[in-house]
Amino acid sequence: MKIDLNLFTVFDAIYREGSITAAAKTLNLSQPAVSHALARLRDNFSDPLFIRQGNKMQPTPIAKNVISDVQEALHQLHVSLVQSKQFDAKVSKKHCAMSLHSSLEALYIPSLMQRLSEQAPQMTLACTRVRRTELEKKLASGDIDLALDILLPVSDQIKHTRLAQDELMVVCKAENITTNEQLSLENYLKQNHVLVSSRFSGQGIEDFELGRLGLQRKVALRCQHFFSACRIVAHSDMLLTLPKTAAIMFSKVLPLDVHPLPVELPNIDVHLYWHANVDKEPANKWLRNKILMSST
16 A cells, blocks of 8 residues: 655644644645645544544544654654755754753753854754653654763663763752761761752652662752752752762852762763664764763
């Protein structure tokens, strides 16, 4: 059975937009043309694919099952077209999307943007945070080009390389009465802690590792960003455990003291991730190299 590949572009647009009208606008097509394409898709799949509920076109279970394959196939076609063209950073207007934690954003993006402004002045970059459970799907679909995160279990379709290895340190407000000389394990476990996490519950990496040693600390506050956590610590008796490079960076702008972690825990590895589809894509490869240079 022959299927017009253009139909899958329409399928993807309706899925993303949740509307035939919005999909038509995105594709620069008429609404009847998109409706006709959807009718052909429904015949091919023997399924309605999208059902109107209020103002939204909701995907059926079959549509949800095939969307990842459709998006990956469309992305691979796009990559093949891009690879056929020579990449010139000086004139490229490519827009890149990257997933990373706010602390990594503060560490890596300033030097990366300096390189882009000098070598690729028309390229643009969007930083976001993708859930780790969705990271592989987002890389496969092309929703994000690259990701920076800790070492994660991924399939063979996801390429990655280590950017840096960082030890954990502890920050507290300057001249904290209980830590102004040397932070002991007893004081570390006795004081309240701030945990930076996007989740409402669950252990942080440091809590998991402490638990393996039979140790437990009290997390009094969970917040989303290291900078806000550092500001809170700078004006309280709470402690914050974070990678050394971030601890030093924040201690330069806030009244914080930095202490070695009073217990030996594994270092934190930061990895750069990308999909196998774009492993040889010139623009993606060029940007990966710049990120690697920014980490040195």
